Amino acid sequence: MLPGLALGAARWLGYLPGDCQGIEIAAEPGFVLERVGLRSSASVFAEALLKRPGRAAAALRAGLARDERRWRDSLRGACAVSPLARYPAWKASRLFRAASTEPRSGAQIRLVLPAPFAQADAVARSVASLRTQTHQDWSLHIAWTDGAPPTSPAIDGRVLSTSWNPAATLHELAGGADLFGLLRSGDVLAPEALHLLAKSREAEAAEMVYADEETAGRTLRPRLKPDWSPDLALATGYVGAPALIAGDFLAGLPAEPVDTPDALAVTLDLAVGSATRVVHIPRILCRREPVTADPAARAPHLDRHLRSTGSSARAALRDGRLDLQWPLPDPAPLVSIIIPSRDRLDLIARVTEDVLEKTPYPALELVIVDNGSKEPAVLDLYERLRLDPRVRIEPYPHPFNFSALVNAGARVARGDVLVLLNNDVAVLRPDWLDVLVTQAVRPEVGAVGAKLLYEDGRLQHVGAVVGLGGEAGHILRRRPADTPGHLDRLSVAHEVSGVTAACLAVTREKYQAVGGFDEETFAVDFNDIDFCLRLGARGWKTVWTPHAVLSHLESVSRGRPVGAARARFEREAAAFTERWRDVIRHDPFYHPALSLTTFGEELE
Incomplete structure (x- = not known):
């Protein structure tokens, strides 16, 4: 790639x-190959x-x-x-940067920049960057927040300088322009920024378009954003700058005053939460001064917004970070926990105890799909477990096929929510199942994954990236458990392309709608990511949450594939690549400038 x-x-x-005789490159129009070296x-x-x-x-x-x-x-x-x-x-x-030969957009762009007098120098830098824009049809409203505007004449007729008006509505600030955006003092736009944003908006008829940025603190750092991720946007406001919102989209919002610049910023963040046509340009087009966000200040705005839109979610502060908290339905739906297993008393005894004794969820059943266990101690454990009315042992006396084992468990499960759980998993937080269920029952959500740690406490699973390692892989493996991730996304629940079946929740209805796991094509590997992608193709997003925390030994009961098993892995990898080639080319929740070779968030 x-x-x-x-x-x-x-x-x-x-x-x-x-034996290489040539290289073929598949690229978009306008691609220029500057140099080739061996x-x-x-x-x-x-x-x-x-x-x-x-x-x-x-x-x-x-x-x-x-x-x-x-x-x-x-x-x-x-x-x-x-x-x-x-x-x-x-x-x-x-x-x-090459001079663009594309025709210019005819869009009128209105930008608002609130600032105190003390930041006049930074404001001047922002104005200077606007005057270099290749897109010329813009206007800037500088709203001074601490008194009357300076009396010196404007250096450009497109710049209006006034005092901040706390009675102004969002519609009045937008001034009827085709596109509206908010700047901070010191924002420096790349010369082609407005042109690229306006052209992308026109091409996609988008309600909002945004690009990447870099922050100029002690060191220059990039902020490489995912494609549109509504949950992440609501919790973190990651969109930042540069971003433009369509005027016709703003026209549909309530005409309420925005009394402070902070309220304006949060209002825009929250307004686009309902947008469905959002375009991300994966290119750094703005430099910003770093600002430390205050989650406690943002939480009330977010909570009011959620209530006004009728959402069941609420804004919550967890460990000093802002997150969305979804309620558990009342009554709690029955959950069927499906565990494929064979022998290994040390594993199955631990996970069943964790589910039955350390998980206080009020309505659960445990379905163990046994793949031919022969160890007497395991069979004795099964006899004891059968005394618990919540437990069912489902035999599957056939060659190992993980997908078929999961499907067999799903067929006999009675729950409205299915939770797939490996036998080499241990519960670390008692509320893990509540957290998964609150996400899984959301109408727009398909699969939900958990935060999984190795036995030594380091990260094992925080979501999968399609394309990583060639097909799909876990990001940030073996990093410290408290790793925040790029854009601090590991601190909140957010959209990902796939999650592992070692701990995966989904409603029965959505599971059946896509036909469960593909046991013919993906008997052992890639079945979970394929399942998530098929859910996505039906319009259900996959969510990973950091608040359901478990330990996972990762394939300890199966080992690494060698010989025939390795050949089978390669066949399944080839089938996955063929089926999901477009997502491999671009995972929407992983920036294309980040490496697919290593398992960390590193620059390619």
């Missing part, structure tokens, strides 16, 4: 087999040794073992991937 053009240009380093493996290895010795050592081990894929991926991870902290150097080698 070629990296995204977050800065207008990109560099790619790849491995060429010895490097020896020795030179790339030397660079890896200097940059990341640990990965160079891993590459050497793979090379000696003749593992070509691991060899090339280790070298790429060392030489072609940069940590986010090295963004300035990464940017310096990629920035490129």
Whole structure:
């Protein structure tokens, strides 16, 4: 996969087999190939040794073992991937701007910039960046928040300078323009920013269009945003700048005064929560001064907005962070927890105790789908478990097929909500099931995944990225459990493309609507991500939540595939790639400038 053009240009380093005779590139119109170079493996290895010795050592081990894929991926991870902290150097080698030959948009753009006099210098920087815009039909309303405006004449007729009017409505501030946006003092737009935003809005008939930004604090850092993610937007306001909202969309909002600049910012954030046609331009088009958000100040605005729209969700502060809290239905729906298992008393005894004794959810049943257990101790455990009316043991005496095991459990389950749970999972928080159910019963949600940790407490699962590692993979594996993630997204529930079946909740109705797991194509691997993507194709989004926390040993009962199992894995990987090629090209919740080679949020 070629990296995204977050800065207008990109560099790619790849491995060429010895019998390679040519390269074909699939690219959009306007693609320009500036330079091609051929490097020896020795030179790339030397660079890896200097940059990341640990990965160079891993590459050497793979090379000696003749593992070509691991060899090339280790070298790429060392030489072609940069940590986010090295963004300035990464940017310096990629920035490129060519004069656009596209026809200009005819859209009128109105921007509002509230600021106190003390930030006049920063305001001047913002005005200067507007005057360099290739899109000329814009106007700026500078609203001074601490008194009358300066008496000096405006340097540009498109700039209006007044005092902040607390009685002004959003409609009045927008001034009837085709597109409306909010700036902060010090925002510096790239010259092509308004042009690209306006053209994208026209092409997609969007209600809002936004792009990426960088923040200029002690060090320059990027803010690489996902495509439209409503839950994440409501909780974190990640959209930021630059962003333009369609005037006809604003016209449909209540004409209420916005008494403070903070209220204006939150009002715009919340207003677009109901938007359905939102376009993201994965390109850095604005530099902003960093501002520390105050979740406690945002929470009341968000809560009032949720109540006014009739949402059952409420704004909640968890550990100092703002999140959306969804209520548990009353009465609580029956949940069927489906656990495929075979032998391994140490695993099945622990997980059944955790479900039956450490999970206070009021209405649950446990369905163990047994795949031919023979250990006497396990069979004795089953006999004891059958005494509990909440437990059912469903035999599945056939060759191992994880998807078929899950489907067999779903057929006999009585619950309105199905929760798939691996036998190598341990409960860490008693409210885990409540949290999953509150998300799963939302009409717009399909699958829900949990935060899973390794036994040592490091991250194992915080959602899957399609395309990672070639097909799909878990992001940020083996990072500390409190890792916030880019844009602090790991602190709140948000949309992802897929979650693991090690702990996955879904309503029975939605499970049946897509035909359950595909046991013919994905007997062992990729079945959960394929399931999530099929739900997505039907209009149901997948959500990952950090508030359901469990421990997962990850395939400890099955081991790593070798021999015939490895061949089966490769067949399923090829089938997944063929079915979901478009999502592999672009996972909407993972920025295209981030690496698909490594398992961290690093720059490609």
